[in-house]
Amino acid sequence: MRRTTLAAIILLAIGLASPACAQTQPFLLKPANTIASKSHLILTVPLADRKRIDEIASEIVSRFGLTLTAEWPLKSINVHCFVVKASQETDMDSLIARLQADEQIRTVQRMQDFNTLESRYSDPLFPIQTALAQINAVAAQRYSTGSGVKIAVVDSSIDASHPDLSGRLTAPKDFVGDGQTVVAEEHGTAIAGIIAADVANATGIVGVAPKAQLTSLRACWQAPNMPGECNSFSLARALNFALLNGYDVINLSLGGPKDPLLEELIQAAIQKNIVVVAAWGEKEEASFPASVSGVIAAGGPTKASIRAPSVDVISTAPHNDYRYVSGSSVAAAHISGILALLLELHPGLPAKTLAHVLHASVKKRDGDPMIDACAVLLSEAKGQISCN
Structure with a gap:
């Protein structure tokens, strides 16, 4: 054979x-x-x-x-x-x-089969989101924009031609198809915009870490107006690439059943001091891989996760468009962006320290717990940062 x-x-x-x-x-x-x-x-x-x-x-x-x-x-x-x-x-x-x-x-x-974790809203006239204000990102961006931090976005394909993402992306890798077809898919494009939409082009939106460097590692595929789908094989190959190529953060805005091979790869990433961020899911208990020890879980209802904006957040969409997105996938993207802000100022911080700083920087806003990006930076700044 x-x-x-x-x-x-x-x-x-x-x-x-x-x-x-x-x-x-x-x-x-x-x-x-x-x-x-x-x-x-x-x-x-x-x-x-x-x-x-x-x-x-x-x-x-x-x-x-x-x-x-x-x-x-x-x-x-x-x-x-x-x-x-x-x-x-x-x-x-x-x-x-x-x-x-x-x-x-x-x-x-x-x-195993996995899905990108997003609650979809079709009405384009939801009120303009205030996600950056919710996490105090504007104050944090006075000190850091995520410059030099490399983030692997393991997701559906990102539209590299979008004006808010141009210059933010390195060469993409396709672990789904033959690597020859250029595609632009909704979920990956939205996640990329939340993390690193351009701050200097006077167009569209601003990402949490607008100078971070993203790589689209396409491990999920997505039909129009449908959730993204992934499987063990495509995700394993994408994670393998991320481990071998020096990324600081891996964003996994997806979830599914427990998977031994993917867990082994994720643990290998954590051992290499790569920060792995995953979406909690839409249930009381964390989805895999957010449930893996050492992974930073985002968007869940318990103290085991980091709360971040996850409802009606406007972000980039394929073909130079924008749309509102919701779900713990969105929360994970915010957390990856905040980590990029911190890692620009303090490269090489251990993953355990980063997780501790994030949990300690969750503040009550309007009665609800929410991550404070400026407080994250303040925790390691030794008096050099003001969040006022």
Whole structure:
């Protein structure tokens, strides 16, 4: 089963500009939005057997009657990842148990589905939002604009041509499709605008950290007027890229079921002192990955999360437009922007310290708790900042 003979497989050269991501051989990839969750599993094997990857793949699919759908190295955690498909009549629980007992296989799990977390409002005439005032961002921006801070936005695609985002984005990476199609999707574009919309173009809105540097890591796909969809495979590849390429903050405005592989990648990011921010979700309990230890959860109803604006916030939309957005995704974007403000002034602060500063900077505003961006900066400023 030679991988290069499968006409349906799309070969991508991901990250050629970065030595950390350079590859010496092609790998099997398939658009993530064509991988059906119920019939696919994700397996990992150690990268120590790199020279035998083809042989190991053939042995596994032959032994268990599977079809190899896609595969890619996750160098950040030193494993090779296989996406395999079982036949429809397969007892998946029994198959997983047999795979887990196999000595060649390191981990096995179901393919999980995720959604970008947003409550949508269709009425364009909601009152103009006051999110920046709610978090005291204007006072904070006297001292910091997030310059030099690198944020990976793992989401649907960002419209790089939007006038409020031009100059704020590095070259995008597509972990959903073939990397050749230029798309502009609603959710990712809105999240980017909240974090870093331009402050100096006299157009549209102002982001929380208008000089932060964003990268669109497209791991979700989105039809017009529909929530974004993602899966374990696309998210794992995006997180792997973020780990290998020196980001300060990873924004995950999405949620879904607990996922062991994604949790391992997130923990690897935290170990590298990358700050991971995730949306709480719309329930009392945090969605995954906001529920992961060490992740900064945003927008939830409990003290375990950081409260930030999440209702009727105006932001950027594809095709030079603007729209109102709501949901804990929006709160996560505000928190990522505030972290960029702090990290410009104090690069390298430990992730635990950053989390502590955020929690300590939640203030009562009109009777409700809300993060105060200027108080965040004040906490580390030793008297050099005034929030008046």
